[in-house]
Amino acid sequence: MTELERKHDRTPVPKEWAYAPAPESRDVVSLDDRYGHFVGGTWLEPSETYTTISPASEEPLAEVGQATPEEVEAAVAAARDAFENGWSGISAAERAKYLFRIARILQERSREFAVLESLNGGKPIKESRDVDLPLAAAHFFYYAGWADKLEYAFPNRRPRPVGVAGQIIPWNFPLLMLSWKIAPALAAGNTVVLKPAETTPLSALLFADVLRQAELPPGVVNIVTGDGRTGAALVKSEGVDKIAFTGSTDVGKAIQRELAGTGKKLTLELGGKAANIIFDDAALDQAVEGIVNGIYFNQGHVCCAGSRLLVQESIYEPVIEKLKRRLTTLRVGDPLDKNTDVGAINSKQQLEKIRELVESGEQEGAEIYQPPCRLPEKGYWFAPTVFTNVAQSYRIAQEEIFGPVLSVLTFRTPEEAVEKANNTPYGLSAGVWTEKGSRILWMAAHLRAGVVWANTFNRFDPSSPFGGYKESGFGREGGRHGLEPYLQFASAEVKG
Ligand code: NAI
Ligand code: MG
Numbered sequence: 001m002t003e004l005e006r007k008h009d010r011t012p013v014p015k016e017w018a019y020a021p022a023p024e025s026r027d028v029v030s031l032d033d034r035y036g037h038f039v040g041g042t043w044l045e046p047s048e049t050y051t052t053i054s055p056a057s058e059e060p061l062a063e064v065g066q067a068t069p070e071e072v073e074a075a076v077a078a079a080r081d082a083f084e085n086g087w088s089g090i091s092a093a094e095r096a097k098y099l100f101r102i103a104r105i106l107q108e109r110s111r112e113f114a115v116l117e118s119l120n121g122g123k124p125i126k127e128s129r130d131v132d133l134p135l136a137a138a139h140f141f142y143y144a145g146w147a148d149k150l151e152y153a154f155p156n157r158r159p160r161p162v163g164v165a166g167q168i169i170p171w172n173f174p175l176l177m178l179s180w181k182i183a184p185a186l187a188a189g190n191t192v193v194l195k196p197a198e199t200t201p202l203s204a205l206l207f208a209d210v211l212r213q214a215e216l217p218p219g220v221v222n223i224v225t226g227d228g229r230t231g232a233a234l235v236k237s238e239g240v241d242k243i244a245f246t247g248s249t250d251v252g253k254a255i256q257r258e259l260a261g262t263g264k265k266l267t268l269e270l271g272g273k274a275a276n277i278i279f280d281d282a283a284l285d286q287a288v289e290g291i292v293n294g295i296y297f298n299q300g301h302v303c304c305a306g307s308r309l310l311v312q313e314s315i316y317e318p319v320i321e322k323l324k325r326r327l328t329t330l331r332v333g334d335p336l337d338k339n340t341d342v343g344a345i346n347s348k349q350q351l352e353k354i355r356e357l358v359e360s361g362e363q364e365g366a367e368i369y370q371p372p373c374r375l376p377e378k379g380y381w382f383a384p385t386v387f388t389n390v391a392q393s394y395r396i397a398q399e400e401i402f403g404p405v406l407s408v409l410t411f412r413t414p415e416e417a418v419e420k421a422n423n424t425p426y427g428l429s430a431g432v433w434t435e436k437g438s439r440i441l442w443m444a445a446h447l448r449a450g451v452v453w454a455n456t457f458n459r460f461d462p463s464s465p466f467g468g469y470k471e472s473g474f475g476r477e478g479g480r481h482g483l484e485p486y487l488q489f490a491s492a493e494v495k496g
Contacts, residue, residue: 041218
């Protein structure tokens with residue numbers, strides 16, 4: 001307890017208003033020393049391994065496999081076998097039953113998964129508990145509902161599964177991205193080989209235990225761990241009918257080149273450089289909360305992050321003043337502390353990328369602001385950062401930083417806001433803050449972005465499709481749209 005200061009005629013007040021530590025217990029998670037690959041319902045002993053760590057402390061957590069092309073082939077063969085000898089033949093209502101089970105087990109074990117996600121990935125427990133886990137379960141519930149209604153989702157098109165789906169996911173929302181990929185694939189009747197990102201394999205490996213509990217037939221979902229080499233082997237594998245990838249634009253382009261002419265289906269969800277646009281009639285305090293949520297949520301490791309703030313010139317000063325004041329209240333530190341707002345940067349490699357881009361911003365002439373905060377000595381950390389005086393041409397206004405770094409630009413008219421917002425190779429998301437409904441509709445029609453949020457930001461729902469334009473990729477995940485990449489249709493066959 002903080003010591004109370006007594007002044008004779010006044011109510012006692014604490015001397016200091018610092019938050020006491022409120023750590024979430026790690027005991028709910030029990031880790032093995034070593035994990036293999038989950039293939040055909042059993043654990044395959046890996047031929048090569050590496051150590052996965054906690055980015056907040058650099059503490060080693062477990063040894064995991066670095067799957068070789070042969071091990072990837074074993075997983076693909078198990079998926080093919082499960083597809084042909086069972087899964088694609090069972091009734092759709094039966095498939096739905098497994099998905100509902102998985103959803104319920106994720107809910108029941110959500111605390112365990114949330115702690116593991118924060119431990120291995122560095123994100124605040126507040127977010128893994130209140131965002132990642134509820135949304136992951138919601139995805140399985142949502143697609144469980146579609147499994148036996150595909151004929152109604154795509155009337156007169158005779159939807160059929162594609163076969164074996166190879167799925168490669170990133171480290172920013174490990175379990176949630178797993179759900180975005182696996183739930184629609186299974187609902188549509190496919191089997192899966194999933195590769196989690198090399199820095200965050202543990203929640204996918206724990207998910208194998210959820211599959212065991214749900215009694216999912218062996219081989220329907222296979223999980224191989226490893227870095228980009230494992231991902232590349234999965235892309236190359238001839239037994240795979242469809243690739244779904246979320247990650248960097250460079251790797252997405254390489255995959256597209258690799259698959260050109262093979263007839264394999266492909267969806268890509270790549271980077272972004274979203275504009276968060278504040279008009280002078282917006283509710284400013286709410287907008288400031290939306291700016292903070294837009295870029296500091298998940299340390300800015302968000303493809304749809306509002307990383308470019310566009311403020312109408314007449315309100316520039318009050319917005320920046322309110323924003324800077326709000327930043328001083330953000331608590332940066334231990335991801336497992338329930339009070340933490342901003343956790344650890346996911347990896348050393350990502351921290352170096354953020355540092356390099358921030359240095360370029362300073363060199364090109366932008367003005368940097370960081371609130372006073374003490375960063376832990378071990379682990380990978382970066383203070384919440386705002387850049388003002390940013391020109392459109394600066395790298396920090398053009399390139400995806402994927403960290404807690406905001407670049408501020410200004411505009412005068414809605415037309416100028418649209419022009420600046422669209423002036424990027426990406427087109428994943430955007431935010432608009434204004435009191436006028438007509439302006440929201442006008443902006444939404446002119447912004448080249450897959451998602452446009454109005455007077456809010458970073459809102460997700462399994463029923464709402466998500467995906468990009470231009471270099472942000474193609475294909476949609478979520479909603480009825482999210483089923484389509486996992487299906488083939490009779491009409492497509494007629495065309496040849
Ligand atoms: P990355 O694209 O290399 O990694 C994403 C996934 O792809 C991982 O599972 C990785 O193992 C796999 N992968 C890597 N090389 C591959 C290859 N040649 N073939 C098949 N799979 C491969 O992304 P990285 O290096 O982790 O991050 C670099 C930048 O990418 C970030 O700074 C950020 O700007 C962006 N990024 C965007 C994400 C998004 O959600 N759109 C997610 C992660 C990163
Ligand atoms: Mg990479």
